[in-house]
Structures are given as structure tokens and as C-alpha cells.
Amino acid sequence: MATVTAPRRPAAPKIHQTQLFIDGQWTPARSGKTFETINPATEEVIAQVAEGDAADVELAVRAARKAFDDGPWPRMNARERGRIILRLADLIEEEIEELAALESLDNGKPVSDARAGDIPLALDCLRYYAGWADKIHGQTIPINGNYFCYTRREPVGVAGQIIPWNFPILMVAWKWGPALAAGCTIVMKPAEQTPLTALRLARLAQKAGVPDGVINVVTGFGPTAGAAIVNHPGIDKVAFTGSGETAQIIMRQAAGQLKRLTFELGGKSPNIVFADADLDAAAAGAHVGIYLNQGQCCCAGSRLFVEDTIHDAFVARVVEGSRQRRVGDPFDPGTHQGPQVDKAQFDKIMGYIEAGKKEGATCATGGKRVGDRGFFIEPTVFTNVKDEMAIAREEIFGPVLSVLKFSDMDELIRRANATTFGLAAAVWTRDVAKAHDVARRLRAGTVWVNCYDVFDAAAPFGGFKQSGFGRELGERGLEPYLETKTVTVSLDQPRA
Ligand code: NAI
């Protein structure tokens, strides 16, 4: 059975920032309202945070607009912009222990994961985009006639950035990195479940030399603060990571202003294990795929396709490994899995577990709450899953794996692609030709071969189909923050 480590309250990190960050100032919400952010491991309130709404977004957009239209940020030497982004990364690194603790406290992820995973990836992302700042340029184009034609890459303007709670620091880096490098200014709304680290990073950005108004952080709720960002005519572009349902609302609301949109949404990613794979590596990969971040990953490998000839033995191994995972106090360095982020996510996941049982899948391990305080759920594996079941089709966003058996290649590809999502996929095999063939045939934005959840700031990430549009990271991740301007100059001699 999954065991609960003794709940040990660590020395909690100090909460420095709980107000809105607008135009370089810390300010309460105009309304004076606050909301609670809780520690999902204990269900206790961590802090009261300013509850921004349309009135605060108005001020934030005004500040970002001014910083973009008249301020130094888009106009300074690009290399200097890059240096400031590098300084921000250095300041984050200096506070890595404290930031990891704060992230863990607010989100519930093991502090060791935040320390070794989320924050190093965030640093890497900021440093990668810092390097782009002075490498963004246009082309000269040989057009017909006596003209000199060139393109300029210009920042898109004020970027509205709405992020989720599953990787709060990392999502800030993914959003700020390319926007800052491009010369955009920002109004960001962190998720209401995890507002604390984005506020801390805003403080560090100011310390790094990001001019006032370039980064504004408005904490609050989606339908109020989030919608105000989407609706504000002073916002040129919205970058959103979260659920498909919210993305649809955003798309409809943004339609009136034909606002530029990029979406990073959910998935039901197939993780495919062939009989000829390194089965130790594949079993470990199956765990990373489903259990990383308590299963709260957009690219979670939640559909494990296993070739029939190895199915039973391989599944036994995955089940046994699931039982070994330590669930408990996120501050204990030996913990593998912390709580789900909040009651709503906990209830949603438990609902899917019930649905899986009702629809006739076999709950091979897990399926229950761990303890009676905090939103802990056992690592859960369902076998005998049929493609039509809800647990095989819908995003659960928790530590719940659905195992599916396959025998034929064409049938496998058809089933793996039979989803409205297309974010990620993985394939485990020793056959190189088969690996590339499957990688080509899967309709997904990322395909991992003999690995899972390998991220790099240089490699684009994003979805096919309803997993979103646009890409983040890499050179492609800059595109949404840039406009292309074509300048055509007549070379005819002006008549005297
Ligand atoms: P959500 O999509 O409602 O929330 C994400 C962000 O959008 C938050 O900052 C939220 O305040 C904001 N938001 C909500 N409604 C908005 C609106 N009308 N206008 C503007 N912004 C709005 O997702 P939620 O409710 O936290 O989670 C629900 C499900 O979504 C999860 O169970 C999971 O399946 C999926 N999800 C996927 C994520 C991903 O990484 N792709 C991240 C978080 C959730």
C-alpha cells in the first residue's frame, strides 16, 4: 500500500508579497477584497491575497500600455534587455530554496521536485530567451521592381498572460521569457490556487531592473480578473494555459477584438509500450508519465498502451511500483507524491475513479484517499480499460492511469489518435524504424521515444487538435510575441 509519511510541518517560508503588483507598486485591490490561498497538504490558510478585478486590471493595462507605448523597455538596446532577463534568472537562483518552499506550500508538490525540476527549468527558460533578445531581426527581400524591401520583427504589444496552478513558477518563466525578450509588456494573472510565487518573481524582476509597468501581476479569479484581461482593448495578445472549457470562453470573448491568442490546453496522451522495449525503463517512464506533479500535467501519459504479449507482466510491474510510491508531506525529502492542488481537483479525480469502477474497469491498485487531512490520493492504476470509458477519454488530471492492451500496429495508431486532444505521446521500443514510424503517425505536438517528460527551453511544446494552438519554448515560442512589419522603399531617384 502507499504509505503516509508522518506529517511534519517545516519552517514555513515567509510570505512577503500578497498585494497586486501594478506599475512597480504593491497595492491592495481597489475593492479592498482579498481571498485565501491554502496549503493543500493541511487545508490550512497560508495567506490572504489581494483579489483583483476589472478595476485593477484597468490600472495594470494602463501601466503596461504606457510602458509599451512610451517606456524604455521596447526601445532599449536589445542586448540590455537580455542582460536584465539574465539578472532575473540569477536572482531566482539565489532564492531557490525559499522559492521551492513557497511553491511547495502553495501548490502541494514535493519541495524536492520544485527544487530539482520546476525552478531549474524556469531558470533555463529565462536564460534561453535572454539569449534571444538581441537575435530577433528581419530579412531583406528581393521583390519585383526598383525597391528595397525588408521586414522588421516588432513586439506585439501588451501581452495578457493567464496561467494555471500546476507549475506556477515554470509557467511564469514560459510566459515572461519570450514576452520580455521580444520587448512586450505584461499583465499576468496567476491561478487563484497558487498566487504566491508569481508575486515573489515580480519583486525579483523589479530588483533585476525590469522597468516599472513592464510586468504587472493581478491576482484574482478567472471570471473577474481573467475575463477583464481578455476583454480589455489595451491588451494586444492573450496567452493562456489551462482548461479547454476556459479557452473556449476566452476565444469567444476575444473574438470581438480579433485578439491574438495562444492556448496551451489539456491532453489524454498515449504512452505506448512495445514488447521489444527496455521494460525497466518503460515501467519507470510509465510512472513519470502519469505521476509527475501528482498527475497534474497537461502532457500526462494517462493512457498506457501495452502490447498484448507482455501486458500482464508489465502491468504487474507498474502496479507494484505504484504501491511503492510514498505519498505524504511535500516538505519531506523522501516524499514522491504530495496532495492534489485543491478540493475541486480532488473531487474531480475521485469522481473519475468512481466512474472507472462503475464502467467495469479493474482498479488494480489505489483508488482511495490517503489520510483524512489534505487532498492526498493513492497512486491508482486501472486495467481492463475500454477506449469508450470516461477514464480513457477525459482528462483526469490526477494520479490515475488507464491501461489499454493492443496487438496490431494500425489498430494501435488509430486508437492512440482517437482523441480530441493531441498534446504529447511516447513510444517505448528498441526498434529504431518502428519508433520513427510511430512518431510520424501520432497526431501530437510532442513525441518522446524511450523517455517521458523531457523538456528543454529550446524545444517547442504545444498541442495538435484541441490541446491548443501556437507553441511555447524554442524559436517558435517567440513568434506569438512578435509582429512582422514589411517596409518597402522605392529606389527611384526623386524628381528634382
Ligand atoms: P481553468 O482553465 O479554469 O484555470 C486556468 C486559469 O484560467 C486560472 O488562472 C483561472 O483563474 C483562469 N480562468 C478561469 N476562468 C477564466 C475566464 N473566464 N477568463 C479568463 N481566465 C479564466 O482550469 P481549472 O479550473 O483550474 O482546472 C480545471 C481543469 O483544467 C483541470 O482539472 C485540468 O483538467 C485542466 N487544466 C489544464 C492545465 C494545463 O496545464 N493544460 C492546467 C490547469 C488545469
Ligand code: MG
Ligand atoms: Mg494554494
